Amino acid sequence: MxxxxxxxxxxxxxxxxxxxxxxxxxxxxxxxxxxxxxxxxxxxxxxxxxxxxxxxxLHKPQNMVYLALHKPREVVTTMSDPQKRKTVADLIRGAKERVYPIGRLDYHSEGLLLFTNDGEFANRIMSKRTNIVKTYVVKATGALTEKQLEEFRNGVPLFGKKTKPAGIKALNRAENPWYEIQLTEGRQNQIRMMFKHFGFLVEKLKRVKIGFLELASLKSGQMRHLTPEEVRKFKHILKMDEADEND
Missing domain, CATH: 3.10.290.10 (RNA-binding S4 domain)
Structure with a gap:
């Protein structure tokens, strides 16, 4: 080898x-x-x-494991926490192999989170070049104007760098409306910071989809294994048969 x-x-x-x-x-x-x-x-x-x-x-994993978790709010997306807060590791203790989260959701957010022990799989999902779309539903403290929605879609400046084009649509008309948002990048607290740019806060944030995979009926705190067909579909999208040393 x-x-x-x-x-x-x-x-x-x-x-x-x-x-x-x-x-x-x-x-x-x-x-x-x-x-x-x-x-x-x-x-x-x-x-x-x-x-x-x-x-x-170190040993190579005996089996490759792919998990989906509905991360609850007020849970840290790390395998251990020096502040002794509840972590996602507490929710996946049933996994036979050692796994780790692919990406993260912040402490106050909830929703779909993937875990694996397949390093190349994780690396490609997080790669900027694969452009895996992640879908969120968000409750904000105010409604964006049409002009602000267009700016949101085209990208807003965060810390000197403009965000990538994003999808956003209003799900209802209310004083504190819900929006569906689609991103292909994942800067820390990105959605919260984008709304803050327009003078609003995010009250609730849930990731409901990663690529084709939906949160669906997975309850808060619940975990499940991806089906073989779901794993095959992801690997096809990620072109995992191609070498990618520079990723």
Missing amino acids: AEERLQKILSQAGIASRRASEEIILEGRVKVNGKVVNTLGSKADLSRDHIKVDNKL
Whole structure:
């Protein structure tokens, strides 16, 4: 087996996404054959080298696992929390393999969240190049004007960088209306910040769809395995038969 970058090995072993694995390496938590490796770009061979993360020996997952969770509000999208808040790890204890979340939903948001131990699957879903559409329903503290809706769709400046084009449509007419929003990017608190740009706050936010996969009847706090057909469909969309070393 050929040598591969450490962050890719960690990701494929179900430790974390490739981006998060880079942070783990930089924090000095990885050892290769007994030596700490904290330089990005370092390579190893999992079939030959002894690789440890937090002093635990790495093994390739026996089975690839793909889960959907309805994350409740006031739950942190991390596997552990120094503030001792409830985390998504508390909701997926039934998973036989070690899995991690693909992306995140903020503490006050709820909805569909995917988990896996398939590093390449996670990396491609989060990649800017795949443009997986994520759909949300949002309750705001006020109604956007037609001009503001158009600006929302075309992109608004956040921290010096304009957001990508987005979809938005009003679901009702009210003092505190609901909107359906579609994004292909996922900056931290992006929807909340976009509404704040127009002088409104987000009261409620729920992710109801990732690509073709809908939250549907999954109840808050409930988890389920993706069906083989759902996994195949995602992999086809993500073109996982193509090499993508630069992702």
